[in-house]
Amino acid sequence: MATSSLLRWGLLLLSAAVVALAVALRLQQPLTGFSPTSLSTSSTATTATTTHYCYKGIRTHDREKPSAECFSVVDGLFSRVLSENEATSHTPPADAVVVEDSGYVIPGLWDGHGHLLQYGEFLHSVDLFGSQSLDDVRARIRAYLDANPGAGTKDQWVRGVGWDQTAFGRMPTAADVDQDPQLRGVYMMLDRIDVHCSWVSQPVLDLLPNLPEEVPGGEIVREPGMGVFCDNAMDLVAAIWPKPTPDIKARQVKSAMAALNEVGLVGMHDAGATPASLHLYGQLSASNDWTVRVHAMVECDKRNTFCPEAAAAVAAQQDDSIVDAAKFAVRSVKLFADGALGSWGSAMIEPYTDHPWTTGSLLINATELTSVATAWAAEGYQVNIHAIGDLANRYAIDALEAALEQQCPPSAEEGEEEKVDRLRLCQATHRFRIEHAQIIHPDDQARILRLGIIPSIQPTHATSDSKYAESRLGTDRLRSSAYRMRSLLPAHPVLGSDFPVEPPDPFQGIYAAVTRRSPHTGLGPDGGSAADDGFLVDEVLSLDDALWGFTGAPAYGSFLEGKAGVIREGAFADWVVLDAPIDEVDVEDLRNFKVRETWVGGRRVYTRPN
Numbered sequence: 214m215a216t217s218s219l220l221r222w223g224l225l226l227l228s229a230a231v232v233a234l235a236v237a238l239r240l241q242q243p244l245t246g247f248s249p250t251s252l253s254t255s256s257t258a259t260t261a262t263t264t265h266y267c268y269k270g271i272r273t274h275d276r277e278k279p280s281a282e283c284f285s286v287v288d289g290l291f292s293r294v295l296s297e298n299e300a301t302s303h304t305p306p307a308d309a310v311v312v313e314d315s316g317y318v319i320p321g322l323w324d325g326h327g328h329l330l331q332y333g334e335f336l337h338s339v340d341l342f343g344s345q346s347l348d349d350v351r352a353r354i355r356a357y358l359d360a361n362p363g364a365g366t367k368d369q370w371v372r373g374v375g376w377d378q379t380a381f382g383r384m385p386t387a388a389d390v391d392q393d394p395q396l397r398g399v400y401m402m403l404d405r406i407d408v409h410c411s412w413v414s415q416p417v418l419d420l421l422p423n424l425p426e427e428v429p430g431g432e433i434v435r436e437p438g439m440g441v442f443c444d445n446a447m448d449l450v451a452a453i454w455p456k457p458t459p460d461i462k463a464r465q466v467k468s469a470m471a472a473l474n475e476v477g478l479v480g481m482h483d484a485g486a487t488p489a490s491l492h493l494y495g496q497l498s499a500s501n502d503w504t505v506r507v508h509a510m511v512e513c514d515k516r517n518t519f520c521p522e523a524a525a526a527v528a529a530q531q532d533d534s535i536v537d538a539a540k541f542a543v544r545s546v547k548l549f550a551d552g553a554l555g556s557w558g559s560a561m562i563e564p565y566t567d568h569p570w571t572t573g574s575l576l577i578n579a580t581e582l583t584s585v586a587t588a589w590a591a592e593g594y595q596v597n598i599h600a601i602g603d604l605a606n607r608y609a610i611d612a613l614e615a616a617l618e619q620q621c622p623p624s625a626e627e628g629e630e631e632k633v634d635r636l637r638l639c640q641a642t643h644r645f646r647i648e649h650a651q652i653i654h655p656d657d658q659a660r661i662l663r664l665g666i667i668p669s670i671q672p673t674h675a676t677s678d679s680k681y682a683e684s685r686l687g688t689d690r691l692r693s694s695a696y697r698m699r700s701l702l703p704a705h706p707v708l709g710s711d712f713p714v715e716p717p718d719p720f721q722g723i724y725a726a727v728t729r730r731s732p733h734t735g736l737g738p739d740g741g742s743a744a745d746d747g748f749l750v751d752e753v754l755s756l757d758d759a760l761w762g763f764t765g766a767p768a769y770g771s772f773l774e775g776k777a778g779v780i781r782e783g784a785f786a787d788w789v790v791l792d793a794p795i796d797e798v799d800v801e802d803l804r805n806f807k808v809r810e811t812w813v814g815g816r817r818v819y820t821r822p823n
């Protein structure tokens with residue numbers, strides 16, 4: 214950066230401080246760790262400032278001008294984008310700050326399905342991902358307790374996430390932690406890798422003396438002992454868990470945003486924010502530390518219900534400038550049709566191949582799913598349904614189709630083709646989605662494509678699940694129905710990671726999408742040689758399609774097409790600087806890829822240390 218621009222940055226900081234003061238006066242209770250400053254540079258002092266950036270190469274994702282050399286930024290937006298030829302003949306305004314950089318630019322990346330607060334919580338909890346044994350788990354908890362003295366009391370439970378019973382050979386129990394003298398008496402709640410089960414310690418069990426025999430849509434695991442609660446049964450534990458204070462949550466959100474910026478993310482779709490989280494986001498989004506754009510899906514306190522007043526309360530509290538700048542918006546709702554494949558919780562049309570006595574379970578019946586989806590759609594919300602099993606996906610499509618019918622009823626008698634056109638057009642304005650869309654009967658894949666329902670897919674789930682997918686599903690179902698990506702391309706799949714379930718790094722997601730091998734190991738499901746092809750390789754994406762899944766597709770999936778995920782005039786000035794052009798990077802290097810800088814709204818929010 215040139216000296217003159219450093220000076221200009223100094224001025225920007227000064228004027229930002231004035232805005233900070235004004236905003237601080239408006240915020241009732243500034244939260245610890247969050248500087249109460251507006252991210253928007255729309256104060257009068259900075260309105261006219263143009264900053265002109267030139268790079269070695271710019272990939273824009275704008276069809277009319279796919280590559281560029283320079284762009285100008287005013288007020289957090291791209292004001293001009295110049296191709297190589299145009300850049301040569303263009304003279305920036307005399308008062309513009311000019312920045313020349315040797316890096317290569319791509320549009321800012323979005324994660325289409327993640328959990329912001331839970332990721333922050335994860336960053337402040339025990340990391341159990343990849344734990345190989347119960348001993349390994351106990352060692353990690355001991356290390357956490359050593360590093361976080363005071364954790365594990367009745368008021369502040371130890372939280373952890375990432376265990377997988379397949380590594381232990383059986384479900385874990387409260388006794389497994391209790392047998393370690395150092396862990397005895399510690400309050401803890403440890404989430405399974407897919408966050409569909411919680412494993413608690415004996416002191417927590419002791420707080421639950423009167424457990425019901427059965428929990429509809431859930432399971433209290435009793436073999437080989439007590440300690441694990443799955444799906445709806447997790448609510449029993451969540452109800453007595455001492456919730457972190459708003460200050461702790463604010464700190465967690467701040468850590469999460471910093472970590473997301475570090476991997477090149479400028480925006481995310483929060484796949485389930487409770488009314489309390491939405492309220493917190495509403496407060497924090499006015500701050501300078503709010504460096505990730507958040508499109509949040511409402512998740513009612515009682516799952517799968519209708520609670521529009523919660524979202525309306527956030528809207529009433531929000532400044533228009535925050536919504537206009539897409540720093541934080543609530544336009545969608547998250548519903549849940551079923552649980553996860555790993556714990557046999559996803560609802561299948563036919564029984565599980567390795568558990569032939571069960572077809573999994575729905576968290577809501579088909580009638581009720583349709584009625585709650587329709588109610589939210591009538592209120593103007595984008596309806597996003599979590600569906601993993603093929604039965605859940607079928608019912609999700611039924612519910613979304615019914616909601617489209619209700620939103621856009623036929624005006625006259627029509628044939629089948631006209632009906633499909635009407636529903637497609639309706640879907641283009643409502644953008645209903647299926648979250649995960651993992652196992653879909655071929656008939657229903659055709660319906661998704663016909664209606665244009667948006668699949669929201671996590672490429673790293675496919676590679677992580679590949680270990681057990683075939684035993685759960687059997688070969689035929691796996692080959693016809695599971696983990697589609699390429700075959701769903703015409704429906705514009707949104708890609709994401711489901712962080713903290715998987716790391717948020719979008720380059721790992723891109724790697725998994727283009728190779729169908731695990732970014733953690735570089736191996737396919739056979740775990741073998743370099744000749745291992747990857748998991749269901751017919752479903753690989755090209756690099757261009759995978760990148761689109763983390764830029765243009767999530768922009769469309771959150772009503773921001775032309776504004777996000779693209780470098781063009783009028784779009785948000787969000788970009789990522791790389792050391793080399795992305796299409797020249799060796800695919801294997803994407804597994805441990807490091808971005809150089811991340812910019813959001815014309816502001817640099819991450820710089821890689823030297």
Ligand SMILES: *[C@@H]1O[C@H](CO)[C@@H](O)[C@H](O)[C@H]1NC(C)=O
Nearest residue numbers: 429576577578579580581582
């Ligand atoms: C579906 O669920 C609702 C609400 O739990 C219940 O009232 C209704 O009877 C159920 N319908 C069927 C067909 O099971």
Ligand SMILES: [Zn+2]
Nearest residue numbers: 326327484711
């Ligand atoms: Zn999720």
